[in-house]
Amino acid sequence: MDWPTILPNGLQLESLEANISASSIPVTILTGDNPRDPLDLFCKPNKSRPILPPSPPALPLIGHLHLIGSHFHISLQSLSAKYGTLFYLRLGASRSVVVSSAAMATEIFKTQDLAFAEHPKLGFSDEMPYAKYGFFSAPYGDYWRFAKKVCMSELLSPKQIECSRGVRDEELVRLLQIMFECSKKKELVDLGVELMKFTNNTLCRMAMSTRCSDRGDDAEEIREMVKDTFELGSKMFLGDVLGPLRKVGFWLYAKKAMDVHLRIDGLLERILKAHEDQNRKGEEEDLMDILLKVQKDDKAEVKMTRIHLKALVLDLFIGGTGTSSEVILWTLAELINHPNAFNKLREEIESVVGGTRLVEDSDVISLPYLQAVVKEGLRLHPPLPVTTRSSRQDCKIDGFDIPKETMIFINLYAIMRDPNTWENPNEFWPERFLISSSKEQENVEEAFNFLPFGAGRRACAGGKLGLTILHRTVAAMVQCFDWKVGGDQDAKVNMEVAKGVFMHVAHPLLCLPVVHFDPFASRT
Numbered sequence: 025m026d027w028p029t030i031l032p033n034g035l036q037l038e039s040l041e042a043n044i045s046a047s048s049i050p051v052t053i054l055t056g057d058n059p060r061d062p063l064d065l066f067c068k069p070n071k072s073r074p075i076l077p078p079s080p081p082a083l084p085l086i087g088h089l090h091l092i093g094s095h096f097h098i099s100l101q102s103l104s105a106k107y108g109t110l111f112y113l114r115l116g117a118s119r120s121v122v123v124s125s126a127a128m129a130t131e132i133f134k135t136q137d138l139a140f141a142e143h144p145k146l147g148f149s150d151e152m153p154y155a156k157y158g159f160f161s162a163p164y165g166d167y168w169r170f171a172k173k174v175c176m177s178e179l180l181s182p183k184q185i186e187c188s189r190g191v192r193d194e195e196l197v198r199l200l201q202i203m204f205e206c207s208k209k210k211e212l213v214d215l216g217v218e219l220m221k222f223t224n225n226t227l228c229r230m231a232m233s234t235r236c237s238d239r240g241d242d243a244e245e246i247r248e249m250v251k252d253t254f255e256l257g258s259k260m261f262l263g264d265v266l267g268p269l270r271k272v273g274f275w276l277y278a279k280k281a282m283d284v285h286l287r288i289d290g291l292l293e294r295i296l297k298a299h300e301d302q303n304r305k306g307e308e309e310d311l312m313d314i315l316l317k318v319q320k321d322d323k324a325e326v327k328m329t330r331i332h333l334k335a336l337v338l339d340l341f342i343g344g345t346g347t348s349s350e351v352i353l354w355t356l357a358e359l360i361n362h363p364n365a366f367n368k369l370r371e372e373i374e375s376v377v378g379g380t381r382l383v384e385d386s387d388v389i390s391l392p393y394l395q396a397v398v399k400e401g402l403r404l405h406p407p408l409p410v411t412t413r414s415s416r417q418d419c420k421i422d423g424f425d426i427p428k429e430t431m432i433f434i435n436l437y438a439i440m441r442d443p444n445t446w447e448n449p450n451e452f453w454p455e456r457f458l459i460s461s462s463k464e465q466e467n468v469e470e471a472f473n474f475l476p477f478g479a480g481r482r483a484c485a486g487g488k489l490g491l492t493i494l495h496r497t498v499a500a501m502v503q504c505f506d507w508k509v510g511g512d513q514d515a516k517v518n519m520e521v522a523k524g525v526f527m528h529v530a531h532p533l534l535c536l537p538v539v540h541f542d543p544f545a546s547r548t
């Protein structure tokens with residue numbers, strides 16, 4: 025099925041051409057509920073005439089680009105209020121369909137999961153040496169299925185998460201020590217920066233025990249490179265998805281992208297060699313050790329190459345660090361702005377943990393309010409507010425045709441703030457997750473209303489690890505400190521979101537930590 029040249033509302037090619045030649049391009053083309061996409065004027069007519077979802081008026085060449093503002097997820101949310109929970113957009117050269125309700129998401133994530141089990145291939149994928157081998161970008165097929173199995177049964181399994189407890193404990197204590205130090209010196213902490221370092225270090229050590237290498241500053245170097253990758257990645261994504269011509273993003277940033285890639289590859293290669301050379305028997309296995317074993321396993325159903333291995337480690341590292349630190353930051357910001365919730369959480373922690381030790385992973389099961397707080401943080405501030413899929417074949421949703429290789433934007437942010445599902449959807453109110461019974465909560469998740477980790481085959485592979493890190497870190501930061509924004513007792517956090525496709529905070533969160541409880545006091 026090709027994209028149509030005649031629309032379901034009956035607009036004919038000839039009449040549109042006439043309108044264009046009358047040189048009133050935008051105005052005349054843009055009338056009608058489901059106007060002709062001007063780009064299609066140059067395509068051959070197609071007999072099958074698919075019925076596309078409704079769409080806003082489009083402009084020649086740029087399509088609907090002019091309707092996208094500084095916050096991608098919010099622009100899509102506003103458009104869905106007007107054009108429905110399934111609508112068609114052409115952003116520059118990309119044809120896409122936007123999904124903004126749980127019912128439509130159910131089609132993508134459950135009913136037709138297999139048909140949408142791929143992330144879209146971006147214009148620059150072929151040019152980037154790792155992109156073809158990565159897990160996130162892998163097409164649904166033998167390699168992806170094999171890597172997913174390795175992730176779920178080995179790398180990110182409950183057993184491996186438990187094995188990583190020592191590393192996670194050490195990194196959390198290191199984070200808290202920084203806060204105690206700043207508190208003592210009455211210095212403001214940039215919470216975003218410290219949390220990012222914390223998740224980076226945790227994931228870096230879990231993935232490749234940087235102590236294996238001969239240099240001590242690998243984590244810092246990786247952090248820099250991941251930052252560069254993210255910045256470049258979003259520019260190239262925007263260039264690719266929003267630009268008038270595909271691959272423009274790549275042409276613009278190719279040299280820088282290649283430079284970052286070579287730096288990352290050099291570093292990963294060095295760490296990999298250190299793992300191969302050392303006799304690590306008796307030492308705790310990290311993810312690289314496990315993958316090296318998988319790579320050498322002749323009986324494995326798929327042969328994993330060296331480049332696959334490096335790309336997978338990098339994907340896990342990139343997928344896990346920024347996401348976790350952002351949610352911790354937003355959740356703390358909400359708690360600081362909602363002192364009642366903050367105090368309620370602290371009381372719960374103190375009643376379960378007592379006053380002599382730091383909260384532990386094993387306490388979380390007895391801390392329902394903590395779990396509700398973290399869920400509410402994820403609901404309001406999903407670090408990937410819009411996830412993407414690509415249709416692997418021609419499909420139908422809600423009676424509309426979705427041609428093969430259409431990019432699907434699933435607006436997780438809009439779904440988790442849908443007023444039809446959530447009472448006072450924009451309010452931070454963790455109690456909403458306590459009021460309903462656990463059965464009702466399961467229903468909410470099964471009904472695809474709560475989707476911070478996406479869903480279906482391509483759902484987040486590290487959700488369990490992510491939640492483990494979130495629960496423990498938020499709990500420890502509340503158990504140990506009061507937080508004064510900018511050093512001021514009554515100041516509130518500015519909750520503005522930075523421009524772009526992610527959910528970064530727009531302004532650094534600078535806080536003075538004031539010690540409430542020091543679990544290490546007796547040891548010093």
Ligand code: HEM
Binds near residue numbers: 159341479480
């Ligand atoms: C708060 C923490 C996290 C959040 C909110 C989050 C969210 C997401 C979302 C929304 C997706 C896209 C899912 C979809 O398209 O349906 C995703 C994919 C992914 N995430 Fe996470 N993530 C988190 C932590 C992690 C961690 C800790 C790891 C690993 C260490 C990880 C690894 C991945 C991978 C590998 C994918 C790609 C899955 C695939 O393509 O099959 N994530 N994540």
